[in-house]
Amino acid sequence: MTKKRYLILEDGTVFEGEAFGAERGMVGEVVFTTSMSGYQEALTNPSNTGVILVMTYPLIGNYGVNRDDSESVDLNLGALAVRAIEDQPSNFRCDETLSSFMEKRNIPGISEIDTRKLTRIIRSKGTMKGMLTEAGKDVDLDTALQVLAASEMAPGLVEAVSTKRPYPSPGRGKRVAVVDYGMKHGILRELNNRGCDVLVVPYDTSAEDVLAWHPDGILLSNGPGNPEDVEEAPAFIREVLGKVPIFGINLGHELLAISCGAKTFKMRFGHHGGNHPVKDLQTGRTEITSQNHQYAVDRDSLEGTGLTVTHVALNDGTVEGLAHETHAAFSVQFDPEASPGPEDSNHLFDRFIDTMERHNGKEIIANA
Numbered sequence: 001m002t003k004k005r006y007l008i009l010e011d012g013t014v015f016e017g018e019a020f021g022a023e024r025g026m027v028g029e030v031v032f033t034t035s036m037s038g039y040q041e042a043l044t045n046p047s048n049t050g051v052i053l054v055m056t057y058p059l060i061g062n063y064g065v066n067r068d069d070s071e072s073v074d075l076n077l078g079a080l081a082v083r084a085i086e087d088q089p090s091n092f093r094c095d096e097t098l099s100s101f102m103e104k105r106n107i108p109g110i111s112e113i114d115t116r117k118l119t120r121i122i123r124s125k126g127t128m129k130g131m132l133t134e135a136g137k138d139v140d141l142d143t144a145l146q147v148l149a150a151s152e153m154a155p156g157l158v159e160a161v162s163t164k165r166p167y168p169s170p171g172r173g174k175r176v177a178v179v180d181y182g183m184k185h186g187i188l189r190e191l192n193n194r195g196c197d198v199l200v201v202p203y204d205t206s207a208e209d210v211l212a213w214h215p216d217g218i219l220l221s222n223g224p225g226n227p228e229d230v231e232e233a234p235a236f237i238r239e240v241l242g243k244v245p246i247f248g249i250n251l252g253h254e255l256l257a258i259s260c261g262a263k264t265f266k267m268r269f270g271h272h273g274g275n276h277p278v279k280d281l282q283t284g285r286t287e288i289t290s291q292n293h294q295y296a297v298d299r300d301s302l303e304g305t306g307l308t309v310t311h312v313a314l315n316d317g318t319v320e321g322l323a324h325e326t327h328a329a330f331s332v333q334f335d336p337e338a339s340p341g342p343e344d345s346n347h348l349f350d351r352f353i354d355t356m357e358r359h360n361g362k363e364i365i366a367n368a
Contacts, residue, residue, distance in 0.1 A: 038340025181223030220252025248331030290341025
């Protein structure tokens with residue numbers, strides 16, 4: 001028998017729906033994604049740690065869940081909110097339903113709510129905290145609002161999702177050290193597809209230890225939360241900047257900017273989805289990108305940092321890419337590996353390989 005469940009926003013809005021997945025309740029930040037598919041990748045993306053993710057597409061779970069599309073071993077998503085959940089999926093790769101997948105991994109969900117209304121609220125008022133109640137349990141609204149008012153988004157998200165020890169993903173090509181701030185498996189796949197010999201290291205690994213491995217390049221991965229909370233990153237990046245090429249993605253992009261003296265800010269409702277147009281200012285091309293970020297680099301803070309804007313979001317002008325003027329370092333706010341989404345920008349991994357090919361172990365200038 002289906003149990004009732006409530007989603008309560010901090011502005012007092014209440015959505016009554018049906019519970020699926022795990023029965024536990026939780027409190028998290030409510031964000032929406034415009035992707036029509038790719039829910040398995042979203043569930044397993046460490047960048048979504050702790051959030052209540054609203055799918056704007058109305059029917060979710062159509063093709064079930066399979067063993068190949070997860071972006072991490074653990075599920076770190078806070079909860080999933082959908083209009084309708086499909087419990088009779090049809091796909092030749094399907095191993096189980098979305099609901100059973102979430103239940104086994106203790107991720108709660110709510111269905112049969114007006115996700116269009118919920119999305120409009122977030123879009124107009126901005127991202128806010130929400131409480132997903134325990135399945136089948138009523139909750140007093142005043143009590144829920146007090147809990148929401150007292151709750152704070154936990155710091156230390158990167159520490160929670162980063163690998164605890166280094167591990168290799170061998171190849172015969174360029175040696176790439178990936179700093180794991182919450183890395184998606186898609187990044188590793190793109191590097192391995194290009195033959196890279198990869199070493200994934202914890203977020204707090206010292207520059208000395210990474211450079212002792214003699215990498216040809218360093219990739220700063222995606223990850224969750226506020227970049228200002230990753231206190232270890234700026235000193236590390238400043239230490240390796242100019243010694244080996246650097247490629248930053250998502251959170252790694254924000255951390256590169258901070259290490260050079262720029263500032264970041266929290267967006268009103270962020271960019272989440274697989275259909276965001278971005279213009280490459282170096283080529284003039286417009287690419288459709290997969291994005292998943294709540295923070296962005298403040299363009300006005302870039303003066304004197306040595307960083308140049310290379311990509312901008314066409315919807316709102318957000319900085320989506322940077323390159324260092326004197327060192328071989330560049331970054332993008334979006335996800336060039338997609339997973340899920342369009343692959344318009346995965347050529348950036350080729351650019352990273354080319355940059356490493358040109359690097360001779362000495363300090364080099366950008367575009368040399």
